[in-house]
Amino acid sequence: MIFPQTLGQWVISRGYPLSGDLSMDGYRSENWGFARNAEEAVSMWLSDDIHTNTMLSVDRSDIGAGIAY
Numbered sequence: 001m002i003f004p005q006t007l008g009q010w011v012i013s014r015g016y017p018l019s020g021d022l023s024m025d026g027y028r029s030e031n032w033g034f035a036r037n038a039e040e041a042v043s044m045w046l047s048d049d050i051h052t053n054t055m056l057s058v059d060r061s062d063i064g065a066g067i068a069y
Helices: 007-013 038-045 049-056
Strands: none
Touching: 038 049
């Protein structure tokens, strides 16, 4: 029987350096949301401590972005 990969296993299989306790599937975070423009999205993420930490933490080193219409 083949079991699907966890997100952490998939991230590592793609060559991305995942940190944290890998037995707990590593450490990573994301912010996403619905907004009319980038300024609204950033404002939404900065409106609470958890999302602000995700964006500004020294423990994070890479960023990605996407837009869909």
